[in-house]
Amino acid sequence: MTGALVAGGAVGIGIYLLYRALFPSRPGLSSRLAAFDAARRHEEELAAAGRMSPTLERVGGIRAKLGRELVKTAEARGWKMRSIRADLAITERSLEAFLATKFLLPAAALVFMPVVVAYFTLLGVGVSFQIPLWICVAFAAIFFFFPDMQLRQEAAERRADFRHAVGAFLDLVSMNLAGGRGVPEALMTAAGVGEGWAMPRIRDALANARITGQTPWQALGRLGDELDIAELRDLAGALALVADDGAQVRKSLSARAASMRTRELSDLEGKAGERSQSMLVAQLFLCAGFLVFLVYPAVMRVIVS
Known part of the structure; x- marks a missing residue:
């Protein structure tokens, strides 16, 4: 039925x-x-x-x-x-x-x-x-x-790589701002330095913004929404607020890059701790199996006798 x-x-x-x-x-x-x-x-x-x-x-x-x-x-x-x-x-x-x-x-x-x-x-x-x-x-x-x-x-692995690239991008932008460039020029110069797959995405977004008449921070915000990268959205908001003050932008970008590196380091330490715990559990299972291997003949002898 x-x-x-x-x-x-x-x-x-x-x-x-x-x-x-x-x-x-x-x-x-x-x-x-x-x-x-x-x-x-x-x-x-x-x-x-x-x-x-x-x-x-x-x-x-x-x-x-x-x-x-x-x-x-x-x-x-x-x-x-x-x-x-x-x-x-x-x-x-x-x-x-x-x-x-x-x-x-x-x-x-x-x-x-x-x-x-x-x-x-x-x-x-x-x-x-x-x-x-x-x-x-x-x-x-x-x-x-x-x-x-x-x-x-x-996607989680790619976002982690992209966040690492964003941290390096912020350092490059901060150095370009310290050299006397403006915010748009500093963003384009920093995006043109890096390699890999993340930097070309940022570089293309900034180039398309120049063609369509948008500001670079609007392009970064749209890229952050498209890829679901919160760091890019925060960067776009910060650049939109303080785009007229180069020193404040440089200090803000340096602080953001430092905080991203600290968070990335804490995530790596957490992953290392999890792997250490998993290795400890595996070692405990091996020890338990070895103890069973040692005790089994004596137990069987007692049961048979």
Whole structure:
């Protein structure tokens, strides 16, 4: 009875999803206008930059078409996904490829259900569909959340690297201000010195701000919002408040760089402490296993005798 109910529910959900995919609901006027404005702003930014955005990923074939349809569906439903977009922006991936991967991995797990059934049949477990069905559903759920976990982990590592680059960028800006340059010139000169993947992002943001007529701190604030980097947003706010006083800017940037280095050092010390504790636990398990190895012959001798 339970298997029939589960199978009926799965079939009903599949038919409903198929109907929604084939005959999607028409989006409202507000969602259409919001999607049109977002597409226009995106095209204007790309035209002003004179090149493709570095966050776009080359995706071809069925995966690209599926990803575009999923993105249209999400935008029509009004799903913002700000955290996911920020993680994708800092890892230089596209939303289309991410959504297509989240859809294709669980689908692949469900498609392999006949293979699982055949395997259980060869083992002699039986031909009941309940066990293979639950196994495929469990794997589908795991595969559905796996891209999110991988993206979140990679984005956290990239943000840590970016914060380290921001600290060095603040030191370079402070030194340029001490040399007599103005704030915009100091920002551009400091961004042109560093290498890696973080400094070009800052350099491109400042160059695009010069083309579009924005201030450098507005560009840094937008980059901080796009990548979800709080340090860039704080830097943009500080530069906007004290842009006319070079000495105050230099002191503020030096203090921010020092505080970022202190926090980074404390984070490294905390990670080192966690690894030390994990190593201590591993050593305790080894000691416990060695004690069992020593005591086992004597205990068995007492039990047998």
